[in-house]
Amino acid sequence: MSRSPYEVLEVSKNATQKDIQSAYRKLAKKLHPDLNPGDKQAEEKFKAVSAAYALLGDEEKRGKYDRGEIDETGAETPPRQYYRDYASAGDTAGRYESAHSFSDFGDTDDIFSSFFSQRGRRQQSGRGRDAHFSMEIDFLEAANGAKKQINLPDGPPLDLTIPPGTRDGQTLRLRGKGEPGFNGGTAGDALIEISVRPHPFYRQDGDDVRYDVPISLSEAVLGGKIRVPTLDGAVNVTIPANSNTGKTLRLKGKGLHRKAGGHGDAYVTLQVVLPQAPDPDLTAFVEGWETGKAHNPRRHMGG
Amino acid sequence: MKDTELCRSLEIEITILDTWIEHRWLVPEERDGARQFHDSDLARARLIQDLIGPMGVNEDGVDVAMQLLDQIHGLRGRLGLLMQAIRSQDEEVQRRILALIDEEH
Numbered sequence: 508m509s510r511s512p513y514e515v516l517e518v519s520k521n522a523t524q525k526d527i528q529s530a531y532r533k534l535a536k537k538l539h540p541d542l543n544p545g546d547k548q549a550e551e552k553f554k555a556v557s558a559a560y561a562l563l564g565d566e567e568k569r570g571k572y573d574r575g576e577i578d579e580t581g582a583e584t585p586p587r588q589y590y591r592d593y594a595s596a597g598d599t600a601g602r603y604e605s606a607h608s609f610s611d612f613g614d615t616d617d618i619f620s621s622f623f624s625q626r627g628r629r630q631q632s633g634r635g636r637d638a639h640f641s642m643e644i645d646f647l648e649a650a651n652g653a654k655k656q657i658n659l660p661d662g663p664p665l666d667l668t669i670p671p672g673t674r675d676g677q678t679l680r681l682r683g684k685g686e687p688g689f690n691g692g693t694a695g696d697a698l699i700e701i702s703v704r705p706h707p708f709y710r711q712d713g714d715d716v717r718y719d720v721p722i723s724l725s726e727a728v729l730g731g732k733i734r735v736p737t738l739d740g741a742v743n744v745t746i747p748a749n750s751n752t753g754k755t756l757r758l759k760g761k762g763l764h765r766k767a768g769g770h771g772d773a774y775v776t777l778q779v780v781l782p783q784a785p786d787p788d789l790t791a792f793v794e795g796w797e798t799g800k801a802h803n804p805r806r807h808m809g810g
Numbered sequence: 811m812k813d814t815e816l817c818r819s820l821e822i823e824i825t826i827l828d829t830w831i832e833h834r835w836l837v838p839e840e841r842d843g844a845r846q847f848h849d850s851d852l853a854r855a856r857l858i859q860d861l862i863g864p865m866g867v868n869e870d871g872v873d874v875a876m877q878l879l880d881q882i883h884g885l886r887g888r889l890g891l892l893m894q895a896i897r898s899q900d901e902e903v904q905r906r907i908l909a910l911i912d913e914e915h
Contacts, residue, residue, distance in 0.1 A: 531864065532864065532865055532866055535864055535865050536865050539865070541857045541860075542875075544882060544883065544886060545886070560864070588849065588853050589853055589856075590850065590853040590854045590857045591883075592853065593848075593849065593853055593854075594850070594883040594886075599848075599850050599883075602837050602839075603837065603854070603880045603883065604880050604881075604883040604884035604887055605877075605880045605884045668828075670825035670826070670828060670829055671825055679832065680833060680834075681832075682831075682832060682834075764823070764825070766826065766862055766869075767822070767826075767863040768821050768822040768826060769821075
């Protein structure tokens, strides 16, 4: 008899989606096979935890499971090759694993010293130092990506590609554009810290972007199609009739690039705006509009 | 595989792959000026995705984790060779080494 996904994740049946996510994070950090290279059991446990999360982390699937429409195995996923399988087999050809930090395992005169430090196998060479810079860019340049140039005190200007979805405080790296190496070593990197200038109306909220969009009184009362700006150009949005100030619409996928792929969403909050100049027809209508006079929007404030 | 193929398998955009390479989380082989990725790079990229996504590790955290993991694999490799060398010795030598390690505790 296999354990229920709730037991695997060590949460109760009425746990919130947030509880389930944080329980999964806690277990995943402990059990991920790549964080436990020598532990065979970790893979089995991680698989069980991932399968449980695949089921419970998805509200729709969780509902189906709770109603007994699917069992705890859910959908089959193809077996996965973990990085540790390659690293242990030596398939990474010395590109990643590092042995620089074990040189203290042997004295310099020790016959084993070269075994841990790899001295004698490869000529000691040094990588050049990294050079640090900072740069200010516009919100839209950060959101959509851009090509910029950095002027250096000495040497030619550097071309810098700002990737879409760059965040304030993020550091970009130009490989080999730092100080030169010695003894045939590689050059250091240029590290550019990016600060993003705030935008007049777009506000960043994680991967999402939030902003207010004004609509006319007619659009608010009657609804209809309006043009709404987004990070990568205006789109048509249909607003329902009787849309009030404060109503928020979600434009799926119109937010910022996510680090792990995909996009966040845009949240557009409507603001009803009266015409600039008083309109005699509107004034006449409202003067004769009895329901409007009886409407007290401040009732909940005790007004 | 080429970078486009790698991005398709991971369902990420090429700019994300570029930043991972800029961070040296991935170091592809260069052949005729083009980046070449092995299955090991794909597995490594999946680990990076796990760290960033479900585990909620931030960029600096991934830097630290990858550096420590690379050290662990370097250490495991060296330790494996050392064990092989010890195993190829006479039983008497193996016993003496084991006795010395036990004494240290």
